[in-house]
Amino acid sequence: MTLQQTTQAMPDWTWEFHGHRCPFMPIGYRMGLAAMRELGIGRTTDHGVFALVEIGVGHPQACMADGVMAATGCTYGKLMMERLGYGKVAMVLHAPGKGSVRVYLRSEFQDELATQEFFAYRKRGIEPSQVPPEVAQRAIQVVLDAPEERMFKVARLPDFAFSRPKSSFTKTKCSRCGEYVFERYVRMVDGKPVCIPCSGFAEARPDVLKGGQ
Numbered sequence: 001m002t003l004q005q006t007t008q009a010m011p012d013w014t015w016e017f018h019g020h021r022c023p024f025m026p027i028g029y030r031m032g033l034a035a036m037r038e039l040g041i042g043r044t045t046d047h048g049v050f051a052l053v054e055i056g057v058g059h060p061q062a063c064m065a066d067g068v069m070a071a072t073g074c075t076y077g078k079l080m081m082e083r084l085g086y087g088k089v090a091m092v093l094h095a096p097g098k099g100s101v102r103v104y105l106r107s108e109f110q111d112e113l114a115t116q117e118f119f120a121y122r123k124r125g126i127e128p129s130q131v132p133p134e135v136a137q138r139a140i141q142v143v144l145d146a147p148e149e150r151m152f153k154v155a156r157l158p159d160f161a162f163s164r165p166k167s168s169f170t171k172t173k174c175s176r177c178g179e180y181v182f183e184r185y186v187r188m189v190d191g192k193p194v195c196i197p198c199s200g201f202a203e204a205r206p207d208v209l210k211g212g213q
């Protein structure tokens with residue numbers, strides 16, 4: 001792997017998948033590539049590798065998660081991605097047996113990128129697809145042209161631990177609504193199995209429902 005400066009190419013499908021052209025999707029894509037190279041792994045097709053993005057909600061850098069998914073194959077739908085909610089432009093790639101690595105978008109690079117006109121539009125509430133294409137492209141080009149070592153702080157996390165509950169196909173019918181519920185999510189009310197929405201229990205993802213993830 002050469003360190004000479006080259007422009008990162010983005011597959012067309014990543015833009016189509018993401019929906020608009022912005023600088024943070026390619027940041028995530030490059031983060032994913034850097035993390036995979038550090039761990040010596042390729043794009044994952046099945047399960048077993050996890051991308052834990054440190055972004056939260058309520059700040060506009062969350063687009064990076066789509067780039068991380070595109071690069072690593074750690075899709076949200078396959079339960080290979082979690083949002084840690086630290087409010088940082090960073091990710092951890094965890095590959096059991098290979099190790100874990102954290103990639104952080106350097107503060108200096110964040111400052112440099114923030115001077116792009118693209119963000120003046122975004123601060124006025126203009127959606128990325130409504131930003132003049134040449135303005136968006138200038139910001140994207142800064143991301144694609146930057147040498148990786150100037151963009152990212154990459155660090156191995158030797159003690160990082162992450163696991164998922166064991167998968168189970170066992171399901172039970174809710175005694176109230178009659179719908180199937182996978183066993184981890186069954187609650188008991190008056191001795192009968194119920195689903196979380198029927199249970200009235202406040203634990204029904206109150207964080208998500210109240211917008212406070």
Ligand SMILES: [Zn+2]
Nearest residue numbers: 022025063128
């Ligand atoms: Zn975006």
Ligand SMILES: [Zn+2]
Nearest residue numbers: 174177195198
């Ligand atoms: Zn129910």
